[in-house]
Amino acid sequence: MEEANQVLKFLHQGLTAKLVLRGLSTSPGDSHIFWMRLLTLFQDDSYVLNREKGPIVFIVNTKSNSGSSDAIDPSFLKDFFEKGRHSISNVIYIDNSGKLIQPAKDFEKLKLQNISEVCEDSSKRSQDLFYVFVKGNEVQFVHNQIPFYSVMDFFSMNDRIGNITGKLPVQRYRTIIEGHYNDEVDREKGFFYWEVKADWKLMGSPEEHFRKHLANYIKANIADGYVDEEVPNAGTSDRPDIRIIEFSSRQVYLIEIKWAGKSVKTTYDANEKANQGINQLHTYVKANNDCARGVLVFYDARKDKMDVVWSPTIPDWDSRIDPQPFIFSLDPTNASTKAKIEVASATKARGGKSTKANKKR
Amino acid sequence: MYLQFKNFRTTNEVLYALAAVDKYAATPVSKIGLQKILYLATSFAPIREIILSVLRYTRWKKGPYSYLVQNTVDQLVAYGLAGVSDFQMINRRSALASYQITTGGQSAVQRLRMYAEENDKAWWIDCVTKLVVIYSKEDLLSGDETYDGIDKIVRLVYMDKSFRKVHEHYGASIDLKDEEGDTHKVISFVKEFLASDQNFQNIEEKVLTELILLAFFEQLYAQYYLEKQHGRS
Numbered sequence: 001m002e003e004a005n006q007v008l009k010f011l012h013q014g015l016t017a018k019l020v021l022r023g024l025s026t027s028p029g030d031s032h033i034f035w036m037r038l039l040t041l042f043q044d045d046s047y048v049l050n051r052e053k054g055p056i057v058f059i060v061n062t063k064s065n066s067g068s069s070d071a072i073d074p075s076f077l078k079d080f081f082e083k084g085r086h087s088i089s090n091v092i093y094i095d096n097s098g099k100l101i102q103p104a105k106d107f108e109k110l111k112l113q114n115i116s117e118v119c120e121d122s123s124k125r126s127q128d129l130f131y132v133f134v135k136g137n138e139v140q141f142v143h144n145q146i147p148f149y150s151v152m153d154f155f156s157m158n159d160r161i162g163n164i165t166g167k168l169p170v171q172r173y174r175t176i177i178e179g180h181y182n183d184e185v186d187r188e189k190g191f192f193y194w195e196v197k198a199d200w201k202l203m204g205s206p207e208e209h210f211r212k213h214l215a216n217y218i219k220a221n222i223a224d225g226y227v228d229e230e231v232p233n234a235g236t237s238d239r240p241d242i243r244i245i246e247f248s249s250r251q252v253y254l255i256e257i258k259w260a261g262k263s264v265k266t267t268y269d270a271n272e273k274a275n276q277g278i279n280q281l282h283t284y285v286k287a288n289n290d291c292a293r294g295v296l297v298f299y300d301a302r303k304d305k306m307d308v309v310w311s312p313t314i315p316d317w318d319s320r321i322d323p324q325p326f327i328f329s330l331d332p333t334n335a336s337t338k339a340k341i342e343v344a345s346a347t348k349a350r351g352g353k354s355t356k357a358n359k360k361r
Numbered sequence: 362m363y364l365q366f367k368n369f370r371t372t373n374e375v376l377y378a379l380a381a382v383d384k385y386a387a388t389p390v391s392k393i394g395l396q397k398i399l400y401l402a403t404s405f406a407p408i409r410e411i412i413l414s415v416l417r418y419t420r421w422k423k424g425p426y427s428y429l430v431q432n433t434v435d436q437l438v439a440y441g442l443a444g445v446s447d448f449q450m451i452n453r454r455s456a457l458a459s460y461q462i463t464t465g466g467q468s469a470v471q472r473l474r475m476y477a478e479e480n481d482k483a484w485w486i487d488c489v490t491k492l493v494v495i496y497s498k499e500d501l502l503s504g505d506e507t508y509d510g511i512d513k514i515v516r517l518v519y520m521d522k523s524f525r526k527v528h529e530h531y532g533a534s535i536d537l538k539d540e541e542g543d544t545h546k547v548i549s550f551v552k553e554f555l556a557s558d559q560n561f562q563n564i565e566e567k568v569l570t571e572l573i574l575l576a577f578f579e580q581l582y583a584q585y586y587l588e589k590q591h592g593r594s
Contacts, residue, residue, distance in 0.1 A: 007573070
């Protein structure tokens, strides 16, 4: 039943539903208005023309309605950036209707520059607060150390519509995961993961970036289920990267993400990480009777790529683990160079020589 | 003063809708907007498990229409519980009028809400009206010049599953009493799923009801967006 799936999808993935489930909203209608007003503000010039100055953070006190002037307002935000307040603190402390709470001594000199700092700060404060972290075109909501909702590009309707509709059933998860690689990862479309391309070096915490982007892509494309990230598996303390639940059957699909190569902080060996992913999946599927499939998605950022040696070998895997793990090749060659290589390959192919690009193995 | 209405249940429901429009939009409402609020409140009523009195609508110009709702609002005007704020003759057979609750009407609503069953209906219609007002201001609808204000909600009503079935059949009847009706079946499926989902067990009942209602509005909005994108609207 398409409409029922769409309604259920919103109830599991929509921001308002998440606020209600976390006890941060007792009026879904008002929360919806609040979010729409924030979106409008982020799309306004008062933010767009100043976003290069760095991120901003709205800290929302859900139990307060004692604020004074409206902070979800373009003239307020323009002054916030242009009258130097942003350079002292990038925090805007507001009540549950978006009004500024003053004085807010705790936040006077607070600067939160990334999501880790936001999570850490949230651990020190009341659980009645949630954080809206805005950087570039991306927004992330954090409560009690956990980022619970994110929008990759608030200029796009994809997030809103993707929380309702989707084209593919969960069972077509392979098509969706491949779609993400082809549409976003390989083309680096709206998703930048290289820190130093010349050195084949990924940015910090690559797994987290891949998880977030893949989860958002699945959320927007799935028609008959919902997606969540890093939630406990079947009452255990294990947290698979991505979980998909099909509405009609309630069957669970678990995705584990791994990568190999270099990042700014570390270097990972391919055999070790890929096999670690499979071992984790074994633990997850064994603990979860509702699990229909465990899937490994492996991003290979090594310059010299070699096949992964599986241990245990594939025939010995649990039958619920997808025997064809995704191994996606990452290549920092820029898009125009890639295009030239592809044209050259096609020309050679026409001349009778097969030179199939090794983009996806 | 004692007023006797033949369809007192409908009278109460229309009054609740007028009171809610006054609360959230602070403007008069046309018969188009009023009809759509009551249609949505009835179509989605199984979410709250209540039954409203007007269960049969007709596929008419500009969406679902009930003569009973129209007669009732005119009756309320005659008794001074609602006022006509604007009246324009379009031609010999039709006119545009906007209605607003009067002080007497507000006082009647206050008294009626002292009865639990009436209070529940009033709360439900209040919730629906609030979302009608919110969504009629959404970007996609606010740019629609065919309709004004709350009337813009017509676009979302067209996306309602029960209405879509008769969309092409002018004059067809929409029976919202039917438990096998399309919207009713969708609501039953959703509620059944949520009843067995532990995450939703600790949410206060009215908050959950409003959240489910919001999800249905959002679903209509997404459908409208997709139809517009594909040029079918």
